[in-house]
Amino acid sequence: MIKPTIYIETTIPSYYWDERPAHSKEIVRTREWWDQERGRFECFISPIVLEELQAGQYPHQTQCVSLVQDFRSLALIPAIRDIARVYQNRGLMPKNPAADALHLALASYYRMDYLLTWNCRHLANATKVRRLESLNQGLGLSVPVLATPYMLEIWEKTDE
16 A cells, blocks of 8 residues: 655654644644554655754754655755746745745645645645645646644544
């Protein structure tokens, strides 16, 4: 059986090791998805994810990087930077942080089934889906499902 592909954006390993009380529910769900459900997917990252995780200094940085170091990394080729610029120039993605546009371009270019993120402002944002579909159709690209770990939760069928 072929597993669906998933691009894991930087916020996912970051939340796995996060300890902020304000994000406790998202942290629990991230760990649950990572530890129990991740195996249902073929997981990918990119050099952008590694760069973001390695930038600066923060608690559990080493653990965040080690979570993703064994995943296959999607190459950041010039065409992907071009796609990201189109997203920015058309107002779909912000100029800053530029990495958000690159994450979306990578997942689209490599035809990932899902882009997994906690970034609901710029990525997993339902108000952007129609514009993304239109832009990607014009660029000959697929549209990954922009999802949070909540959206990938396995629901058991009940008799109720």
